[in-house]
Amino acid sequence: MNDALIRALLIFVAIITVLTGAAQMLISGFMLQLIGADFSPVAQHWFTTVGMFMVVTGAMFAQTLWTRSKERAVPLWIGVQKLAAAALVAWAFAKGQANALVLLVAAFDFVSAALAFLFAYRIHQ
Numbered sequence: 001m002n003d004a005l006i007r008a009l010l011i012f013v014a015i016i017t018v019l020t021g022a023a024q025m026l027i028s029g030f031m032l033q034l035i036g037a038d039f040s041p042v043a044q045h046w047f048t049t050v051g052m053f054m055v056v057t058g059a060m061f062a063q064t065l066w067t068r069s070k071e072r073a074v075p076l077w078i079g080v081q082k083l084a085a086a087a088l089v090a091w092a093f094a095k096g097q098a099n100a101l102v103l104l105v106a107a108f109d110f111v112s113a114a115l116a117f118l119f120a121y122r123i124h125q
Contacts, residue, residue: 006119007065010075013082013112014062021054036099037092057081072123079116086110 024031028047032039057078064074086109092098093106 001118003119003122006115006122007068010112010115010119011062011065013108013115014058014065016108017054017058018062021051021056021058024048024051024054035102035105037097070123072120075116075120075123079113079120082109082113082116086113 025048028044028051029039032043032047037043061074061078064071086106089098089102089106089109093100093102
């Protein structure tokens with residue numbers, strides 16, 4: 001896989017991260033119901049907070065990729081974040097706190113992490 005394709009896929013990931021984060025902020029109750037999770041006011045607040053971080057980090061990642069920054073730290077830490085998100089989302093499913101739809105989210109984050117790590121490695125060379 002060439003660097004241009006990886007960059008394009010990661011820009012897509014960054015945009016999806018921004019959009020889903022914005023959805024978590026704007027319609028947190030609906031999103032929580034969709035995944036079969038608790039949608040109490042407290043859960044909605046924290047889900048909204050996570051959405052805000054997704055918007056900020058996704059936008060930062062998109063800008064880094066779009067401007068062709070050679071800064072390796074951004075894709076490296078995005079990869080760490082995506083890998084941790086994949087594990088925690090899968091864990092929520094395993095504990096019965098969300099339905100199987102979240103496994104698609106976990107898979108997306110896992111693949112995103114792998115691409116981000118690959119991209120960070122290639123920038124370094």
